[in-house]
Amino acid sequence: xxxxxxxxxxxxxxxxxxxxxxxxxxxxxxxxxxxxxxxxxxxxxxxxxxxxxxxxxxxxxxxxxxxxxxxxxxxxxxxxxxxxxxxxxxxxxxxxxxxxxxxxxxxxxxxxxxxxxxxxxxxxxxxxxxxxxxxxxxxxxxxxxxxxxxxxxxxxxxxxxxxxxxxxxxxxxxxxxxxxxxxxxxxxxxxxxxxxxxxxxxxxxxxxxxxxxxxxxxxxxxxxxxxxxxxxxxxxxxxxxxxxxxxxxxxxxxxxxxxxxxxxxxxxxxxxxxxxxxxxxxxxxxxxx
Numbered sequence: 001x002x003x004x005x006x007x008x009x010x011x012x013x014x015x016x017x018x019x020x021x022x023x024x025x026x027x028x029x030x031x032x033x034x035x036x037x038x039x040x041x042x043x044x045x046x047x048x049x050x051x052x053x054x055x056x057x058x059x060x061x062x063x064x065x066x067x068x069x070x071x072x073x074x075x076x077x078x079x080x081x082x083x084x085x086x087x088x089x090x091x092x093x094x095x096x097x098x099x100x101x102x103x104x105x106x107x108x109x110x111x112x113x114x115x116x117x118x119x120x121x122x123x124x125x126x127x128x129x130x131x132x133x134x135x136x137x138x139x140x141x142x143x144x145x146x147x148x149x150x151x152x153x154x155x156x157x158x159x160x161x162x163x164x165x166x167x168x169x170x171x172x173x174x175x176x177x178x179x180x181x182x183x184x185x186x187x188x189x190x191x192x193x194x195x196x197x198x199x200x201x202x203x204x205x206x207x208x209x210x211x212x213x214x215x216x217x218x219x220x221x222x223x224x225x226x227x228x229x230x231x232x233x234x235x236x237x238x239x240x241x242x243x244x245x246x247x248x249x250x251x252x253x254x255x256x257x258x259x260x261x262x263x264x265x266x267x268x269x270x271x272x273x274x275x276x277x278x279x280x281x282x283x284x285x286x287x288x289x
Contacts, residue, residue, distance in 0.1 A: 010150045020085030025098055026237035032082045036075030046280050050074065053279040057204035072275035076232070080120040080278075087124040088157035092131055099128035099230075103243035106226055111179050112246070113218055113225045114186040115262070116140075117269050118278035121230030125241040126186060127161065129228070135162025139178050140186040141213075143168055143193075168193065172217070179221035186228075189214050190266045192285050200288050201259040204267060209286040215251035215258035225250055229269045232276055 020028055039047070047070070054069050086094055099121075107114075114129075116122055130138035140158070144167045145151035155165050166175050166185070175185055189211050192198075198209040218225050224246035231240050247265075251258045270277045 006147055007149050010147060010153070013150075014153060017082075017085035018089050020082055021089040021094075023085075024237070025083065025086065028082050028085070029079050029234070029237045032079035033075045035082075036071070036078040039078065040071045040074050046077075047074065049282055050279045053281075053283050054274075056206050056284060058274070069274055069279075073277070073279050076120040076276055077278065077280050079232075080123065084123055087127050088154075088160075092161065095124065095128050096131060097238075099125050099239045099241050101129060101132070101241045101243065103245075104129075104132060106243045106245050107184070108224055108226070108246070110223075111182040111221075112184055112223050113179065113214060113221075114184055115214060115225050115227040115265070116186050116188040117190050117227075117229065117266055118188060118281065119230050119232075119269070120276045120278065121232050121239045121241070122188070122278075125228075125230035125239050127158070127163070128239075129241060129243075130163050131161060133184065136164065137182070138162065138184050138186070139164035139166055139175070141166045141168060141175065141188070143191075172213070176217060176221055179217065179223050185217070187214055187217075189262055190283075191281050192283055194286055198286075199256065199259055201256070201263045203263045203283065206284055207288040208263065208283055210259050210263060212255060212259060214262060215255060219251050227265060227269075229272070231272060 023031075050070050050073050054066050054073070058066055058069065086098065116126065126140060140163060142155075142158075142165055145154060159165055164178065164183075166178075179185055190203075191211075192209045193211055195209055197213060198211050200207045201210045202208070203210070214225060217223075226246045227244040229242045229244065231242065232238075233240060247261070250261070
């Protein structure tokens, strides 16, 4: 019975996303912000996670600012979710018009590791960038969803323009082979996946379990790590996607320094607009003993 309800609710959600693809991005933004204002006043597990993360990372800020961050983050998460109607079902032209890419010349011609970050524009901007490459050249590492039915739809829609999806359970050999063949792999290393293949590194002065796959893959593949940062412009309801210069002298011969450097980079990106970061993930779920 629970499985049946899950499938029906997933179909309904996908149906809504299909309808939203017809709306201008600014209308989607207003709808999402309205929903976010309602969700802000309703106690929930996700709201509690956002509050916990923000209180941990901005402990020296006053309460009014932290409340502002919580409320605005909820609104941005809602917008990012509703915008997936465009990202998953919209046309190539609509996606391209939604994202202005800066610094694409920073991406090497022979493959690279694209270092992503969980800002609100990660979904749409990633798909927009992949449209600039030949089908099959662009890949992304993702976390499979607990809802297997939804996971199948999510994977299918993300792959519709030729993106290859590697789940975290995929063999590292497959990812490494793609890189060595001149492909591009996008990796998000700013989540807590537990201590398997992770070490602790400070994130806003808090010890956070951080995966080591980025420097390890870079070392084995001899490919550069190129950071990317999507920033949402509320005035135009569109994105500026900044492809930053590749990390220099990376990786080093010190894994701890390499991981610390990742989190320092993430902190700098987040401070460009803390409200656009996905604080909804449990960044500190693994405790340092």
